[in-house]
Amino acid sequence: MNEVIELLREFKKDHSITVDSDDALLLDKVDALMKLADFLDKAEGKIDITDIHILPLSATGYSEYRVINDNESDNKSMWTEYGDGDLRLYDGDWLVRMK
Incomplete structure (x- = not known):
């Protein structure tokens, strides 16, 4: 899961250089995916x-x-x-x- 989070961080870094309204929405979705991946990584048991x-x-x-x-x-x-x-x-x- 750490690899997924790191991939999302790199994606966000690459796309945050020029931010228009569509990019801002995309970056918000990337943030949400990182939070979800972090939650899944910390969760115990099968989800x-x-x-x-x-x-x-x-x-x-x-x-x-x-x-x-x-x-x-x-x-x-x-x-x-x-x-x-x-x-x-x-x-x-x-x-x-x-x-």
Whole structure:
């Protein structure tokens, strides 16, 4: 995993010379990949990533995504937010699903 992180660092260094808006977004993604690789390197046991989702841009501009537990019910009054509602997700955040 260290080799992957080093490769990403070199990639970032090579592409950070001229930064336009597309490059800035790419460099943000490289940073996220380095953090994910570092997490996987430090994790104990087998981790199986099944999906990586990037949250789409919202049409409202100020919306947040929230993680809820539906408690096996379609009744929204029975739903509870993860972490007492203190986990806020925004456009472009990554969700990594692991089993």
